[in-house]
Amino acid sequence: MKSRYFRRLDPLIYLGILGVFLTLGWNIIGMEVQQASKVEVYVDGDLKHVYNLQMDQRFIDVDTNLGGIKLELKDNQVRVVTSNSPLKLIVKQGWAKYPGDTLIGIPDRAVVKIVGKGREDDVDFILR
Structure with missing residues (x-):
């Protein structure tokens, strides 16, 4: 009751x-939905290259520990076309097109990350 x-x-x-x-x-x-604008390529944890996304097709070679990877930029997207790693997991991840998307190659020690157009005053966190 x-x-x-x-x-x-x-x-x-x-x-x-x-x-x-x-x-x-x-x-x-x-x-707000961020627009993808750039691709950052990290090798061994260090930022090596920054490329603008574009509509035209473009291929870029990036040197890594295993010999390198080949990036394809097209239609404001990026993917890894070839890799010298044994399992080629970074190639199988496909296209990255949204800000925050990452392609990770463990044996290559390579990370390909999409960065968006955000406000300059955006801060995720501050660690002290």
């Missing part, structure tokens, strides 16, 4: 839950 106290508070609880979901939905709708 339910008490009267909970029956009176039920509409307030439902309104509170509805308010939380409306606030979350409003924030999601207002989020």
Whole structure:
């Protein structure tokens, strides 16, 4: 048997839950979608190359520990076409097209990362 106290508070609880979901939905709708603008290539953890994404097809060779990888830039996307690693996992990852997408080659020690056009004052975190 339910008490009267909970029956009176039920509409307030439902309104509170509805308010939380409306606030979350409003924030999601207002989020900006970043446009991919550049490709950063890291070898051995060091930033080696930065390329602008473009609509035209372009091939780029990058030297790594195992001999190198070949990048293809096309339609504002990037992928690794060839690699000298045994399993070629970085090639099998396919196209990267959104900011934050990464292609990682473990034996090559290579990371290809898409960077977006963001505001300059955006800070993810500060570590002290």
